[in-house]
Amino acid sequence: MQGINSDKDYVLATWSLRTYLKLPWRPLIAVEGSTLYDLNDEYKIVRHVESWNISPLEAVGQIFTPGSRRLSEYIRNNCRWLQICNKLLPL
16 A cells, blocks of 8 residues: 555554434444454455444444333233233233
8 A cells, every 4th residue: 555654464443332212212332442453465355353332232223222201111012902002011
């Protein structure tokens, strides 16, 4: 690569992911992390390793975490079996 004067064989990038999923209750997914890119002699990426500030299970759990009670409101407003909903989500 021209203009690069480095003896490093890696690149470390830090990043933040923050997005609302297109689900009726609009859950917020928020993850911060870093990615380590290992480079070969031609500065091509030969491996990358990601790390997150939360576990994968916690990230998936964000899908089901209602923001401002949106998930419970959605279920309550769209449940066809009101009796079942009242047992799951008492008023």
